[in-house]
Amino acid sequence: MSATVLSGKEPAAAIRAETSAEAAELTAAGTPPKLAVVVATADESSAWYVRSIARSAEKAGIACDIVDLGADATAGAIRERLSGLSADDAVHGIILQTPLPAGAALEDLASAIAFEKDVDGAAPLSLGRLVAGLPAFAPATAEAVMAILDHYGIELTGRHAVVVGRSTVVGKPVAHLLLDRNATVTVCHSRTVDLAAVTSTADVVVAAVGRAGLITAEYVRPGAVVVDVGTNPTEDGGLAGDVDAASVAERASALTPVPGGVGPVTTALLLRHTVQAAARAAAR
Amino acid sequence: MSATVLSGKEPAAAIRAETSAEAAELTAAGTPPKLAVVVATADESSAWYVRSIARSAEKAGIACDIVDLGADATAGAIRERLSGLSADDAVHGIILQTPLPAGAALEDLASAIAFEKDVDGAAPLSLGRLVAGLPAFAPATAEAVMAILDHYGIELTGRHAVVVGRSTVVGKPVAHLLLDRNATVTVCHSRTVDLAAVTSTADVVVAAVGRAGLITAEYVRPGAVVVDVGTNPTEDGGLAGDVDAASVAERASALTPVPGGVGPVTTALLLRHTVQAAARAAAR
Incomplete structure (x- = not known):
């Protein structure tokens, strides 16, 4: 017996196709979807992952800002930037990339991401709503x-x-x-x-x-x-x-x-969440 | 073989004794701890439970307001009252009693309870922080x-x-x-x-x-x-x-x-949480 391979490529492609179409509609209607990825690490595999998100976003017609605060960023500086992006109407999705500098905890800092922009479900409120069965972006x-x-x-x-x-x-x-x-x-x-x-x-x-x-x-x-x-x-x-x-x-x-x-499915879902967040922002 | 009986009376009494002493200290220092229980049901076993909380609170030197909105209360009216109690500096703990009227969901309404007063850990933020390992009152x-x-x-x-x-x-x-x-x-x-x-x-x-x-x-x-x-x-x-x-x-x-x-341990913990919330309010 040899196991069936459950490739992520096919489901990822389906999600990306749908997401690209919605991104194009939103852009045409005046709300170009935008994702911000906050980075505070010099970790190589993290940098590789962030570049791959940015490439996929671009292909799907979603703007992606990589906000590199450097590996020496303090928790306070990271929190401040997340709050700033949360208040920026042009940004629809925010991801805080790990690893983080010593003394900075994802669960804690992610509280500074506005709930409706928390496209990777990192904030405690998103997690609690998920557990309670209320609408929220899942990780x-x-x-x-x-x-x-x-x-x-x-x-x-x-x-x-x-x-x-x-x-x-x-x-x-x-x-x-x-x-x-x-x-x-x-x-x-x-x-x-x-x-x-x-x-x-x-x-x-x-x-x-x-x-x-x-x-x-x-x-x-x-x-x-x-x-x-x-x-x-x-x-x-x-x-x-x-x-x-x-x-x-x-x-x-x-x-x-x-x-x-x-x-690949994870990346596709991050983009789908960003487009969903942009659609809700456009509807407000 | 016959199982050892794990009575809750002894641990409850220990928690109550400690809680009463802290309530007395807080009252002497000018912050008498106060719990509000919001009720919107005519359910008899719920009424029995609420009376037992009120009696235990009184014995421990904690004021307990039973806020009965009636079994016909709308979700909007319940939410409004929870917000009002959340803004009231004299109230340190808030419980939303179940069952709730049709169309009102605990998980949803409990979002209106201020995080620091959510002594029964009912709000999604409390639950998410609990799951993320951050400080919060557990249910x-x-x-x-x-x-x-x-x-x-x-x-x-x-x-x-x-x-x-x-x-x-x-x-x-x-x-x-x-x-x-x-x-x-x-x-x-x-x-x-x-x-x-x-x-x-x-x-x-x-x-x-x-x-x-x-x-x-x-x-x-x-x-x-x-x-x-x-x-x-x-x-x-x-x-x-x-x-x-x-x-x-x-x-x-x-x-x-x-x-x-x-x-009995559940009731004792609700009172402990209320005193802890009052102590934090006094320290602010």
């Missing part, structure tokens, strides 16, 4: 997991989903999105005892832990669906997932690749 | 579950906790509190397939589903700890838990009673 990576599962018609109601990782940006929100779709959801983490025994009970495994190749065949029940959220930089400048694809592909029924899985 | 019932487990020295790190119920007021926040304490956490609900098979794998079961006696012996692994959050009204005017205590007590190692378990 794009978490939503990308769901978009891939939906694109390939993977049933969730009554299935057991195990999320490995409890970060505020991926693990926790994806657990809520799975719960909203009537999955029974287990969240595992570094203190989980016998992780393989827990993940082996899952119909759907979501690996979002940030350790290259952690999930091997013995972590996966035969026939399970595995979604790999890991984006671990490799020595040769590439990306490795949290899943050891070669071994897992022999047991899983389906598996998202890295790169080319969750990543 | 008192969810925190009461943790307070009982802590009082009786029940270890959580690396243990498997299964929460039955996914409400915004109990199931979801208690899942986060358990996760913060390094438990591996599973959330089950009405669409979970073979609930007994899932709960039987738990070291700790938290029943918060609102169905009297749902959890019987076959849902519980021998030696597990069971926390019963259910408060289902019985025909004779009493309260029944979600757990069938008679059968579960023969398998569990420990079990909270209903009444006298999570309930």
Whole structure:
């Protein structure tokens, strides 16, 4: 048996096509959508990711300002800039890129992003509304997991989903999105005892832990669906997932690749959110 | 084997004693703590609960205003009153009692409660901050579950906790509190397939589903700890838990009673939160 590859390219292309069309309409009607990405790091893989967002935005007809505050930016300076962008009517979406300088926490600083511009669902208010079942932008990576599962018609109601990782940006929100779709959801983490025994009970495994190749065949029940959220930089400048694809592909029924899985869908969703935010701003 | 009874009376009394002392200090210093409970229902068990909060507040030296808007109150009228109380410097804690009139949703209306007065953690911002690990008042019932487990020295790190119920007021926040304490956490609900098979794998079961006696012996692994959050009204005017205590007590190692378990600790925590909110207001 070899797992079906759940490529993110096809769902990402569908989202991008729809988003480009809406961006063109908004621009024609006098509200050109604009995304601002605030950067305060010299991290190379972060810079690579930000450039890829900017390129994708440009292709979709969305203006993208990269606001580079430098790796020495203070939390106060970052907060001030986020408040300024929140007050700027020409900006519709704001992303605060990680990593952040020491002493600056994403969860805390993201509070300075206006709720309606929080296109990566980073602010506590967005997260709380998501958990409470109220309208809000979900963190794009978490939503990308769901978009891939939906694109390939993977049933969730009554299935057991195990999320490995409890970060505020991926693990926790994806657990809520799975719960909203009537999955029974287990969240595992570094203190989980016998992780393989827990993940082996899952119909759907979501690996979002940030350790290259952690999930091997013995972590996966035969026939399970595995979604790999890991984006671990490799020595040769590439990306490795949290899943050891070669071994897992022999047991899983389906598996998202890295790169080319969750990543492109995440970027497409950030752009879709920006266009949605611009459309709401235009309607006000 | 018969399970140890994890009474809430002792931890509740300890919290109340501490809270009364702080209330007296605040009153002497010119900030008498005050709680407002907004009611918009004619529900009898709700009225009983509100009276019990008011009595406990009075005993602890905390003023308690019951703001009864009637069962016909509109969402707009409730929101307006919550905003008014949020702006009133003499009020330190605000609770919006459920059930609410048709068309009024707790999660939505609670947004009108000022964050610093949201002593029952009902507003989306409080919930989001809780999930993000930032300071916020947790929903008192969810925190009461943790307070009982802590009082009786029940270890959580690396243990498997299964929460039955996914409400915004109990199931979801208690899942986060358990996760913060390094438990591996599973959330089950009405669409979970073979609930007994899932709960039987738990070291700790938290029943918060609102169905009297749902959890019987076959849902519980021998030696597990069971926390019963259910408060289902019985025909004779009493309260029944979600757990069938008679059968579960023969398998569990420990079990909270209903009444006298999570309930009294919840009320004590609401009062503690009110005093904490008053202390912060006094310090401003």
